[in-house]
Structures are given as structure tokens and as C-alpha cells.
Amino acid sequence: MSDQAIKNPVFRQGWLRVLLFGVAFGILALLIAIPAVLIIALGMPLDKLKEQTLSSLSELLTTQWLWLMVLVELAISVISVGIFRLWIDRRSLGSLGWSPDGILNEAVTGLFMGPALLGITALLMMASGHLEWVDIIWDPSSLFVSLGLMAIIAFSEELVFRGYVLGNLMTSFRNKWVALVISAVLFALFHFANPGLHTLAFANLFLAGLLLGINYIYTRNLWFSFFFHLSWNFFQGPILGFRVSGLALPSLLVAEPKGDLFITGGDFGLEGSILNTAVSVIALCVLTVVFEKKYSQGEMSLKA
Numbered sequence: 460m461s462d463q464a465i466k467n468p469v470f471r472q473g474w475l476r477v478l479l480f481g482v483a484f485g486i487l488a489l490l491i492a493i494p495a496v497l498i499i500a501l502g503m504p505l506d507k508l509k510e511q512t513l514s515s516l517s518e519l520l521t522t523q524w525l526w527l528m529v530l531v532e533l534a535i536s537v538i539s540v541g542i543f544r545l546w547i548d549r550r551s552l553g554s555l556g557w558s559p560d561g562i563l564n565e566a567v568t569g570l571f572m573g574p575a576l577l578g579i580t581a582l583l584m585m586a587s588g589h590l591e592w593v594d595i596i597w598d599p600s601s602l603f604v605s606l607g608l609m610a611i612i613a614f615s616e617e618l619v620f621r622g623y624v625l626g627n628l629m630t631s632f633r634n635k636w637v638a639l640v641i642s643a644v645l646f647a648l649f650h651f652a653n654p655g656l657h658t659l660a661f662a663n664l665f666l667a668g669l670l671l672g673i674n675y676i677y678t679r680n681l682w683f684s685f686f687f688h689l690s691w692n693f694f695q696g697p698i699l700g701f702r703v704s705g706l707a708l709p710s711l712l713v714a715e716p717k718g719d720l721f722i723t724g725g726d727f728g729l730e731g732s733i734l735n736t737a738v739s740v741i742a743l744c745v746l747t748v749v750f751e752k753k754y755s756q757g758e759m760s761l762k763a
Contacts, residue, residue, distance in 0.1 A: 468548045473630035476547055480623060481645075484539045492531050496524070525706065529611050536615040540623045548627070555622035556681035565674065569683040572670075572742070573690030574698075580729055580738045581699055587734075589722045592700065594713035601709040605697035608708075613688035620646045620668065621675045621684045635676040643668025655705035655726030663730050664704070666739040667691075673746050677754035695729055702728030 470476050544552055584590040620642055628638035646668035647661055674683035696703035700714030705727045716723035724731030 466549045468550075470547065473627035474632075476543065477624050477627045479547070480539065480543045480627075483543070484535065484619070487535045487539060488531075492535055496527060496531060526608065529608055529615075533611050533615045536619050540618050544623065555618065555626060556675065556679050557622075558680060561678070561680060562682050565678065565680050565682040566686045569674070569686035569688075570690045572687045573692075574694045576738050576742055577691060577695050577699065577729065580732065580734050581701075583734045583738075584716070584722060584729075584732065587722060589716060589718045591715045591717065592712045593715045596709070596711060596713060598709065598711075602697055602711065605708050606693055609689055609692040609697070609703075612692060613685055616646070616649070617671070617681050617685045617688055620649070621672050622681050625672050625675055626679065629676065629679075639669060639672045639676050642672055646671070650704055653705040653727070655702065655728070655731070657725065657727060657731060659721070659733060659736065660705075660724065660727040660731035663732075663735050663739060666736065666743065667730070669743055670739060670746070673743065674750060677750045699729070702726065704728065704730055 468476065470479070540555070541552065544550055544555060581590065585592075624645060625638055625642040628641055629635055632638045632641075643665050647664035650656065650661075650664050671684045671688055674687075675681065692703050695701050696706070696708040697710050698712065700710035700712040701716075701724075702708075720731075721733050724735065729735055
């Protein structure tokens with residue numbers, strides 16, 4: 460069924476649909492799925508859930524239960540987005556941004572961005588004497604498993620934060636930048652329980668949300684952000700050997716950050732470094748100029 464044949468959304472305001480979606484997502488995650496995982500995985504008594512939920516969630520993300528948490532995130536994302544898109548927005552799932560139009564250009568650009576930005580950041584860290592790679596571990600099966608893990612994370616989070624949240628916010632705010640900023644804040648807050656999170660890391664997650672959404676506000680296409688997210692996480696962790704938003708993964712290169720935590724990012728990894736902040740801000744400015752020139756002509760037609 461085409462979107463033209465689907466009725467108007469149940470709630471006209473996009474921001475209200477996002478708010479209700481957030482409530483539903485939170486109920487599924489915080490009140491049902493995560494407590495169930497904590498009880499099953501850690502054997503946590505019900506009376507301790509309220510006091511230790513966040514700390515225990517961080518613990519799960521650093522253990523063998525990471526795969527289970529990622530699959531739970533995928534299930535919650537697909538179920539909640541599917542229900543809200545079809546029955547509240549009353550639009551097709553494809554309209555979230557999975558159009559095949561321009562897929563090759565968008566995917567290749569996004570795939571290139573992750574290694575480019577992280578490679579520059581890592582080289583700056585190494586040049587400043589804060590990084591040394593001490594070993595190479597070639598394990599194809601481990602890399603393949605990590606790639607699958609990163610793909611699931613990228614798909615789940617792009618489906619939610621760019622496809623559903625940002626897409627709906629753009630129908631409520633005449634200024635697309637307001638919608639982008641709000642979605643980036645929500646994206647950063649979503650990672651609040653990640654191990655090793657600190658103030659600078661949170662700011663960098665916000666910048667990452669802006670970078671991942673910058674293409675979407677012009678194209679309404681998720682291919683750029685999905686491949687950007689995937690390549691960013693995979694290159695950062697399984698290839699370069701850094702923690703991925705605080706998560707330690709098997710890697711090809713064994714990285715040994717040293718010195719000032721302001722530079723190395725501490726336990727959160729490269730995303731907690733001031734070097735990452737600088738590179739992200741420059742990249743955001745460059746992408747804004749490029750996309751503004753490339754897509755501004757057709758922006759009005761995309762809003763239709």
C-alpha cells in the first residue's frame with residue numbers, strides 16, 4: 460500500500476508522536492526487557508532492581524551478555540518503530556528512509572566517513588604521543604562476529620533516532636536544525652548507561668548524533684547514516700582496538716592509549732577524546748556546507 464493511500468496519522472503533531480514513542484520504548488526497555496535480562500543473566504532479586512538497574516546494565520554491556528543486550532535492543536527497536544509507524548503514523552516502513560534511490564552514493568559516502576574521521580583522530584593521538592599499537596591479532600571469525608554486532612547496533616539505532624525520531628520531529632519544526640539537535644540530544648541520552656561515560660564523551664555522542672543525522676535532514680534517506688554508524692563503530696573497535704562507547708571488543712590492532720585522559724578518552728574510548736571533538740566539529744561544518752550546496756535545491760520537494 461502506498462503512503463498516498465494511507466490515512467492521516469492518529470496524532471497530527473510529530474513531536475507528540477515522538478514523545479509517545481519514547482514512553483512506549485522506555486516501558487518496553489526499562490520496565491520489561493532490561494529487568495527480565497537482569498534477572499535471567501545476573502540473577503538479580505526484584506527488590507534490588509530499582510537501586511542497581513543502571514550499574515547492572517553497564518555491567519551487562521561489558522560481559523558475555525552483550526550479544527543478548529544487542530538483540531534485545533534490536534527487538535525493541537523493530538517492534539516499537541513498526542507499531543508506531545504503521546498504526547500511529549499510518550505510513551509505510553519504507554518511508555522511514557529505506558528508499559533504494561541514491562543508495563549507492565549515500566552508502567559509499569557513509570562507509571567512507573567512519574574510517575576517515577577515526578583514522579585522522581587516531582593519527583593525531585599517535586602523533587601527540589598518546590597512542591601506541593603494540594600487537595596485531597588476526598582472527599577472521601572474531602572480526603566477522605564483531606561486524607555482525609556492529610551492523611545490528613547501527614540498524615537499531617538509526618531506525619529509531621534518525622528514521623523515526625528525527626523524521627517525525629522534522630514534520631513539527633519548520634527549522635530542520637532544531638529537529639536535528641533534539642534527536643542528537645536523545646541519541647546521547649540513550650547511551651547514558653554505557654560504561655566509562657563522562658561529560659566530554661557525552662558531548663561527543665551529541666556531536667555524533669548531529670553527524671549521523673546531517674544527511675537525513677536533506678535526503679530523508681537512512682543509508683548514509685547506517686553505513687556511517689556501522690563503519691565508525693567497526694573501524695573504531697574491531698579494527699583500531701579502541702573501546703566502542705565504553706564497550707571492549709576483540710580487535711585486529713591492540714591499542715595502548717597512554718597519558719592525559721582528556722586526550723585518550725579514558726575508559727570510554729576514542730569517542731571520549733577532545734581530539735574526537737575537534738575532528739567531529741570540523742567534519743560537521745564541512746558536511747553542512749557540502750550537503751547544503753548539493754541538496755538545498757530539492758529540499759522543498761523532499762518536505763512535500
